[in-house]
Amino acid sequence: MKRIYLDYAATTPIRKEVRETMKIFEEKIFGNPSSIHKEGRTAKTALEKARNLIAEILEVKSSEIIFTNGGTESINLALFGISRTNKKFFKKPRLITSKIEHPAVLNSMKQLEKEGFEIIYINVNKDGLININELKNAINENTILVSIMYANNEIGTIQPIEKISKIIKDYQNKKRKNFPLFHTDACQAAGYLDIRPKKLGVDLLTLNASKIYGPKASGLLYIKENTLIEPLIFGGGQENNLRSGTENVSGWIGLAKALELAQKEKDKESKRLIKIRDYAIKNILKIEKTFLNGHPKIRLPNNINIIFLDIEGEALVLKLDKFGISASTGSACHSKTLEPSHVLTAIGLKREAIHGSLRLTLGKETTKKDIDYLLKVLPKIIKELRALSPISLKK
Amino acid sequence: MKDKKNKKKTKKIKKENTDFDIFNVTTPPWIYSETVKKHFLHPKNFMKPNEEKKFKFNAVGIVGSPACGDVMKFWLLIDEKTERIKKVRWRTFGCGSAIAATSVLSEMLLENNGMTLKEARKIRPQDIVKRLKGLPERKYHCSVLGDKALRDAINDYYRKTKQYDKIEIENGKIIDKVLKITDNDIEKAVLEGAKNLEEVQEKTKVGTGDPKCIKEAEKLIKFYLKKYNLYEKK
Incomplete structure (x- = not known):
């Protein structure tokens, strides 16, 4: 059976161009970039080429790019690295984030709370947009860092990053301070949006390769020059002393190639996917007792998140899998913790509704034909599962 | 002697290493057991949409809440003379293993001319899990609900037949x-x-x-x- 993969927000396959670039490297170069002999120098050159390419795409300096093992590590480095080293300048150090961040941010914040930081979680509205006034009021003289994700991985809502950075800049100018710093997790955004840090006005920006058709365990943190930050991983002093460990050169070359292509193609691909996305949403909502989560317009071109009342999401995902379709859900039964999605909770959904959530995320291979197949099987599956269900919730 | 043994060991490890072939990774066909798959995809004895009005029953049990993510409901037809379960219908709001667990429980109840209420009351979650050929531990709560809904239905039967002393x-x-x-x-x-x-x-x-x-x-x-x-x- 043909598989229809609609879980690109979970991860993407590695695209051919990236695979080939990595292959050439892996076949010919194995040296340690720290070695001064020929093999080492070759590896070092390849690594710096990758860094320069990324710097060019992001319109930043090469020295502002720190490679990491993926998005989670990049986020950890940003949050812990900034907070721990700068806390000495603050009486009661405060960090601000939102309630719908990726677990990499939220669980890091939890740990920082244990270490004595005050954490403020900004609410979002029913569309998943953060409450700007609340954020404005939360910034005070003790605030070290604000971390707000660019686009949400579950509901696709895109935050007004430029507007937030303006609020922070205004505060800095008024108080003549360099704080708070502003970090954004742009992992889900890199395939579709403008991610240039200067344009966005951010001091730190997280990216990874596995959401943009690059290899897994490969990411980066952009750190604006002259920002005081300390490492999480200690050792041989690689990555400007901020991330020790022998460099994952092929992974980072793959990231550079994937990012180059993703940013080059983003406008065309966004346009194509928005059409397919809106066609899918319009037709899925024809099934009774359904509604869309996230903002109808200010959302990632590839994200669809819909509630089907009276059924449970894991059962729905398993049935879709039998029909060759890969999807995801925010239901408690699906999660390791057995807790319903924190994002869907934050946008004000009741638990009983959250259990019936389905996330479909489109990508490079998705066509209208795939959606037509989905639209053929989905109503049947929903009907079957509802026939088994003893409850009937009101919309 | 000892050396010989060690030699043997290293040889074995070597062999295992060469056996490991990443190009031969097979995808497990399903995340739960085959029995769970069978019951989830082809559930038995559930109450069909138009059946509710016609179906004759003398006990109903329900447990769980939509907010918690699992609700199970049983309808039973119990022979008043023998107190054996003659007919079973159910509905479940929940994940794949919850649906399978209720389906397999309904099958258990109807075996050997129908279980007596006394026997049915003794069914415990582990019995259901065993019949399903295993469930991930974090999914146990789903099947726990199945037997609870059943006991709730049995109490309902005793209440309806005014045998209050038998309610547990x-x-x-x-x-x-x-x-x-x-x-x-x-x-x-x-x-x-x-x-x-x-x-x-x-x-x-x-x-x-x-x-x-x-x-x-x-x-x-x-x-x-x-x-x-x-x-x-x-």
Whole structure:
């Protein structure tokens, strides 16, 4: 059976161009970039080429790019690295984030709370947009860092990053301070949006390769020059002393190639996917007792998140899998913790509704034909599962 | 002798290493057991959409709440002479393993001319898990609900046939001492849509056996309405 993969927000396959670039490297170069002999120098050159390419795409300096093992590590480095080293300048150090961040941010914040930081979680509205006034009021003289994700991985809502950075800049100018710093997790955004840090006005920006058709365990943190930050991983002093460990050169070359292509193609691909996305949403909502989560317009071109009342999401995902379709859900039964999605909770959904959530995320291979197949099987599956269900919730 | 043994060991490890072939990774066909798959994809004895009005039954049991993510309901037809379960229907709101667990339980109940109520009451979650050929541990709570819904239905049968002494209460606080109605029964009535004492009484008869408990029952109704956010918006 043909598989229809609609879980690109979970991860993407590695695209051919990236695979080939990595292959050439892996076949010919194995040296340690720290070695001064020929093999080492070759590896070092390849690594710096990758860094320069990324710097060019992001319109930043090469020295502002720190490679990491993926998005989670990049986020950890940003949050812990900034907070721990700068806390000495603050009486009661405060960090601000939102309630719908990726677990990499939220669980890091939890740990920082244990270490004595005050954490403020900004609410979002029913569309998943953060409450700007609340954020404005939360910034005070003790605030070290604000971390707000660019686009949400579950509901696709895109935050007004430029507007937030303006609020922070205004505060800095008024108080003549360099704080708070502003970090954004742009992992889900890199395939579709403008991610240039200067344009966005951010001091730190997280990216990874596995959401943009690059290899897994490969990411980066952009750190604006002259920002005081300390490492999480200690050792041989690689990555400007901020991330020790022998460099994952092929992974980072793959990231550079994937990012180059993703940013080059983003406008065309966004346009194509928005059409397919809106066609899918319009037709899925024809099934009774359904509604869309996230903002109808200010959302990632590839994200669809819909509630089907009276059924449970894991059962729905398993049935879709039998029909060759890969999807995801925010239901408690699906999660390791057995807790319903924190994002869907934050946008004000009741638990009983959250259990019936389905996330479909489109990508490079998705066509209208795939959606037509989905639209053929989905109503049947929903009907079957509802026939088994003893409850009937009101919309 | 010892050396020889060690030599053997290294040889074995080497062999295992060469056996490891990443190009031959097969995808497991399913995340749960084959039995779970069978019952999830082809559930047995469930109440079909148009069947509810026609189906003859003399006991109903329900457990769980939509907010928790699992609700199971059983309809039983019990032979009053033999107290054997003759017919079973069910519905489940929940994940794949919850659906499979209820389906397999319904199958168990109908074997050998139908289980007696006495036997049925003895079914425990581990029996269901065994029949399903295993479940991930974190999924046990799904099947735990199946046997609870069943025992709830059995109590309902004894209540309907006025055999109050046979009602067995578990983990609940008895509110109506005469009819053995618990806080769980009231919770269930509220989850089924009852909004006040009269409506809860329609479902549970609470307070008709022991009128002294009415105040407490009303308090509980308010508590559960609030708990599940079921107050009607005005």
